[in-house]
Amino acid sequence: MAEQREIKAKTSWRSPRTICIIFLFIAAVVALMTIAIVQSKPISQKYKYGIVLDAGSSHTSVYIYEWPAEKENNTGMVRQLDTCDVEGKGISSYANNVSQAGNSLKKCMDKAKKSVPKAKHGDTPVYLGATAGMRLLSMENKRASDEVMASVERTLRNTPFDYQGARIISGQEEGAFGWITVNYLSDNFRQAKPTMGALDLGGASTQITFVSKQSSVSPENSIDFRLYGKDYQLYTHSFLCYGKDQVLKLAMAHQLETDEYILHDPCFHPGYKVNKSLGSVFNSPCAKTFDEPSRTFTHIGEGKWEECRNSIRKVFNFSDCSFSSCSFNRVYQPKVEGMFGAFSAYYFVMNFLNLTTHSLEESKMSLSKYCSTSWSEIKSNHPKVKDKYLAEYCFSATYILTLLEDGYKFTPENWNDINFIDKIENSNAGWTLGYMLNLTNMIPAEAPDTPPLTNGGFVTVMLFLSMAIIVLLALSCKFFGRPSCSSPKEII
Ligand SMILES: O=P(O)(O)OP(=O)(O)OP(=O)(O)OC[C@H]1O[C@@H](n2cnc3c(O)ncnc32)[C@H](O)[C@@H]1O
Numbered sequence: 221m222a223e224q225r226e227i228k229a230k231t232s233w234r235s236p237r238t239i240c241i242i243f244l245f246i247a248a249v250v251a252l253m254t255i256a257i258v259q260s261k262p263i264s265q266k267y268k269y270g271i272v273l274d275a276g277s278s279h280t281s282v283y284i285y286e287w288p289a290e291k292e293n294n295t296g297m298v299r300q301l302d303t304c305d306v307e308g309k310g311i312s313s314y315a316n317n318v319s320q321a322g323n324s325l326k327k328c329m330d331k332a333k334k335s336v337p338k339a340k341h342g343d344t345p346v347y348l349g350a351t352a353g354m355r356l357l358s359m360e361n362k363r364a365s366d367e368v369m370a371s372v373e374r375t376l377r378n379t380p381f382d383y384q385g386a387r388i389i390s391g392q393e394e395g396a397f398g399w400i401t402v403n404y405l406s407d408n409f410r411q412a413k414p415t416m417g418a419l420d421l422g423g424a425s426t427q428i429t430f431v432s433k434q435s436s437v438s439p440e441n442s443i444d445f446r447l448y449g450k451d452y453q454l455y456t457h458s459f460l461c462y463g464k465d466q467v468l469k470l471a472m473a474h475q476l477e478t479d480e481y482i483l484h485d486p487c488f489h490p491g492y493k494v495n496k497s498l499g500s501v502f503n504s505p506c507a508k509t510f511d512e513p514s515r516t517f518t519h520i521g522e523g524k525w526e527e528c529r530n531s532i533r534k535v536f537n538f539s540d541c542s543f544s545s546c547s548f549n550r551v552y553q554p555k556v557e558g559m560f561g562a563f564s565a566y567y568f569v570m571n572f573l574n575l576t577t578h579s580l581e582e583s584k585m586s587l588s589k590y591c592s593t594s595w596s597e598i599k600s601n602h603p604k605v606k607d608k609y610l611a612e613y614c615f616s617a618t619y620i621l622t623l624l625e626d627g628y629k630f631t632p633e634n635w636n637d638i639n640f641i642d643k644i645e646n647s648n649a650g651w652t653l654g655y656m657l658n659l660t661n662m663i664p665a666e667a668p669d670t671p672p673l674t675n676g677g678f679v680t681v682m683l684f685l686s687m688a689i690i691v692l693l694a695l696s697c698k699f700f701g702r703p704s705c706s707s708p709k710e711i712i
């Protein structure tokens with residue numbers, strides 16, 4: 221009897237050992253469930269979408285972005301899902317045929333309807349930003365510019381997407397959002413890495429944006445951002461009329477001042493000879509208007525690189541500067557610092573000429589040789605490239621080198637800090653992604669909360685707790701000696 225009582229006392233669930241095991245068991249189960257709830261996010265990946273139309277001076281592109289719905293504040297999460305190049309020229313070319321401006325976008329918007337899942341159409345914001353071509357049109361003819369914008373707005377409102385606006389963005393915004401894009405795609409914000417500057421060369425304007433330690437003496441060139449808990453002071457400037465199409469007009473207009481009938485152009489290949497209308501040069505507010513725009517002149521190539529560079533230098537004013545330092549045209553610019561990403565026409569041109577990894581001196585030598593090559597040889601070497609692009613590569617690359625070296629003051633020593641880039645992680649470098657991230661509040665000023673454990677830590681804790689539960693279960697079986705825990709043989 222006494223022995224039986226002793227066994228009973230030993231196996232009683234009130235014994236300190238049993239209470240301890242039960243307590244540990246409950247604690248382990250509670251801990252396991254709490255961690256699972258806190259750590260786990262919904263496993264099904266729900267995506268969100270956004271569409272931005274880049275209505276540039278030379279053409280319009282539609283960019284469709286995608287990101288996991290529950291991770292929108294994590295940088296590096298938005299990716300470019302699809303793009304569509306609108307057929308024809310930029311929307312500013314529809315000044316005399318405004319209704320076609322909106323119609324020109326329809327094919328690409330139909331493509332966007334296929335890229336974004338139907339159920340998400342209504343929740344997908346669509347934005348249109350117009351750049352330098354429309355800035356010039358609005359200076360020249362405000363009414364035509366308003367009508368073009370109204371026409372594109374009508375088309376976008378007629379899509380199933382969530383229309384959020386169509387506007388002409390400022391040069392400052394264009395520069396700053398290009399900088400946000402390249403640094404977001406390089407994950408420089410979240411990792412607090414040094415940022416890279418952004419160089420954008422369009423058809424009608426060009427932008428330079430970078431973080432400078434020198435405090436800005438010119439408020440219109442300065443933008444402050446707080447991103448992911450870090451302050452950034454940006455220097456930015458957009459030069460209207462210094463995109464590569466407008467600068468070509470400026471350079472030709474300068475040369476036509478001496479002879480209005482024949483233009484012997486050192487920036488075009490020997491053997492190039494084309495009759496052009498004066499209007500094709502003087503039809504922009506960037507170049508003075510001419511009295512007889514329909515009269516023609518003969519454009520003759522000479523292929524002399526040194527002379528080409530000298531003629532391009534004439535479109536810059538390097539002399540007057542009322543600040544401690546200037547780029548050109550009396551615009552303040554601190555010394556360039558750090559790495560740079562150069563995109564759009566910088567990339568198209570330097571990539572075509574295989575100059576993206578050359579030093580400054582090598583680029584000059586190579587370009588000098590290329591410019592002196594005859595037009596017939598150039599054409600036969602590149603039968604598939606558009607004549608307009610092909611004829612202009614010598615001019616465009618000479619302009620790029622002059623802008624970077626004489627304009628922005630890059631030197632042979634820091635030339636290789638410039639990376640000529642098209643895409644980063646499959647997304648195009650350009651202002652559109654930064655614009656959308658800003659309008660959807662997807663880059664927070666402060667760093668967002670991170671999960672309490674890393675994935676590795678989470679798995680380790682879960683494994684440990686699971687093993688603890690199994691051990692506790694085994695122990696409790698042993699101590700209570702309950703039949704359900706015994707082997708089938710023992711039960712029999
Ligand atoms: O920023 P803005 O000034 O409004 O102009 P854009 O947005 O239309 O300008 P892009 O960057 O699209 O293009 C810049 C220039 O490069 C030209 N371009 C585009 N693709 C090219 C290629 O493959 N080779 C040479 N030039 C090209 C284009 O015609 C423009 O003159």
Ligand SMILES: [Ca+2]
Pocket residue numbers: 276277351421422423564
């Ligand atoms: Ca552009």
